[in-house]
Amino acid sequence: MAAFSSLDDFRALLANMPAHDAAAQTAAAERNSQLTKPPGALGRLEDLAIWYAGWRGTDRPRISKKQVVVFAGNHGVTAQGVSAFPAEVTVQMVANFEHGGAAVNQLSRVAGAQMSVHALDLETPTQDFTQAAAMSEQEVVAALLTGWTAVDADTDLLVVxxxxxxxxxxAAAIANALFGGEASDWTGRGTGVDDAGLVNKTRVVAEGVAKHNSQDALEVLRCLGGRELAAMAGAIAAARSKRIPVILDGFICSAAAACLAQAQGGALDHVVAGHLSQEGAHGKLLDALGKTPLLSLNMRLGEGSGATLAINILNAAVECHSSMATFAEAGVAAG
Incomplete structure (x- = not known):
């Protein structure tokens, strides 16, 4: 039986998601204070480990099953000339993912993560959102459900x-609709459009936002989003329902997540930002979400690549927390 069959059902789910285990988080903080290091010496790694422990419900967690899921969708708005690449590249890159040839395949292997790709109706692009809503309610719900069901129950760390x-x-249109400002504040070069292309792309974003003027974040996702963005939102929500921590990727992933955050306060408490993308508005979007990135390496590939790389940082934090000796165990005098 489907977890939800309408946007109203999905809203109700978001409003009733589980919280972190406060007792486990407190116990993890106490354990951290006893480890063989000066207080705060591991910096943000300590905070990450305590945060992770709270979501996994134990003061001494391990990360044993990391899942990376890539969702693919085609956009009708490409007919407006907003990309430096043709829409056919989406299908071609899905094949590359499936054959293990993309950057995220290599990064998943290095991180010890299981990776999969889900193509969402690539033969049927969304509507051009300057002309009509990108998706019907049925279409956006189907995409949300694809993301929801893609998350393995035994996963203990998720990247989408x-x-x-x-x-x-x-993503730029979603960010503009959710957080205001001018279209130019949120619109970047993406795959590398030239100056004229950026002017055109900014126009398209402004027209889309003006046409679909909604204060409802899930309606913003439906009208301005894409199937892959909706699927990412569905997967992030599914992870929350299972208390699985999530690492956000770049601008597009963050825009999808922002729809959840604006639909329900605290919806991203189980989420950290993996990296700061070189896509210009990503930092502004992370600020709006209250998320500080773990890495800043001038990446802008998408695919989940930056977040997958950041798995290694979170895993290191958890291993230090759970495997280090306490002062008592090591026979070291505490300060």
């Missing part, structure tokens, strides 16, 4: 990524 020519345009 995307592939979809035109999706930085969709």
């Amino acid at each position: 990524g995307e592939m979809g020519i035109g999706n930085t345009t969709s």
